[in-house]
Amino acid sequence: MNWTETEPIISIKDLHKSFGSLEVLKGISMDVMKGEVVCVIGPSGSGKSTLIRCINALNDINSGSIKVEGQEVHDPKLNKLELRKKVGMVFQQYNLFPHRTALQNIMMAPVKVLKQNPEDVRERAINLMTRVNLTGKEDSYPGELSGGQQQRVAIARSLAMNPRVMLFDEVTAALDPETVKDVLITIKDLAEDGMTCILVTHEMGFAREVADCIYFTDRGIIVEYGPPSTFFSDAKDPRTKEFLSQIL
């Protein structure tokens, strides 16, 4: 319970997860320190999304343990709201609320869920719009924004809850190439500001630049991991080598 910053902010131990008879995660362990940026790469279907969805309890788990700031995520007694305040998540398809403007999307959770003062939240939301470089788009509806703009609103919407950790699940995979860069810049700024991030991504150049550690997953296990400096040049496992040769 008494977590200190010398311990991992996220600690995953021997995580197993099945959908019916399909075992998707077969014993995943991973430690992430505060302020660290971790990239998870691997072939499609290897369980990357499932892994990060387990971290904020969007999926339940079969066995093992996930702790966020020392708190067991899958403890049945856990207050889900406490977890979700700590862990922000951004999805591949943005998943904005289509009937609310960009600014309202950002304000909704702090006002409705955390019951914060709407005027204060509004001010913060406007600052967040600036931070993700979308000043002037406050009153646009999601349907009126490009994919990249929507994704940046989604990032701001998560940040409005002041999370300790941000999870990104292939957030640029659905975007037009021209708008990918703006989203990556936003994430890089966040990482440089010290936000703890776990990113599932196919952007190898980006991973190399921002990650402190890269994990390669294949068929539900972590095949190997390491800092980008060694990961890309001295991959040891043949599966990693093959994957990198295909993608680089």
Add this chain to the structure above:
Amino acid sequence: MIETITSFFLQLADDYPRWNFIFFYDSFQWWRLVGGLKMTILLSIACVLLSVVIGIVGAWLQGSPRRWVRLLVQGYIQFFRNTPPFVQLLFFYFALGQITPTITGPDGWTEVPLISNVGWAIISLSFFAGSFNVEIFRAGIEAVPESTREAADSLGFSRFQSYVELVMPLAFRVSLPALNNNLVNLIKTTTQAIGIAVPELLYECVGIWNDYPSALYPTMTVLFFVFIILVGILVAGMHKWEKSMQIPGYGAS
């Protein structure tokens, strides 16, 4: 002005005995008709609002994690959808009306039922139309993508907050055309309240043509005319509302 109208209809009744618009020159019959119209409007508004509330609450309960709650809603829908609404009305008024308590009336000494025939008509019609509304809203809810709901989950929304802030506002827009149809039917079905002597428009019209058989065609004409107007107002209102709720850049419809 009124003078010319009354004399015109008096003359018309003289010339064509089947077209005795008695309520246009006999003030007693006129106020009977107006009273019936008021009651029909009251029934329509009350039933529309109550049935929509029942639909929204029922659709919420239908998504309950508790199995028995879902079964209860399912049983309610099956009962009210699969039995004749007129029989339901009689059941509510005669069967349930017998076991509901009575209270002392305004005169201080007679006992009157807690729920009047008007009350039972509103309750029975609302539950009838409400059972369809539950299904209509459920279809709308199913059209809200799971991923959008997950986004709300991940922001800490409770199931209830997510329903109020996200699921229902989106589902409602999808449900409007089907809801429209059901509410049109509901307004027309208010006429069956005549079965328990609720003084609505049909009841008063039947009264008038019983007293004055020569007024049969005119009262029929009034009935059709009034319902065309009432339903027209509803449809126009819903259409306007639908437009005002359209989301810029969302949905092709």
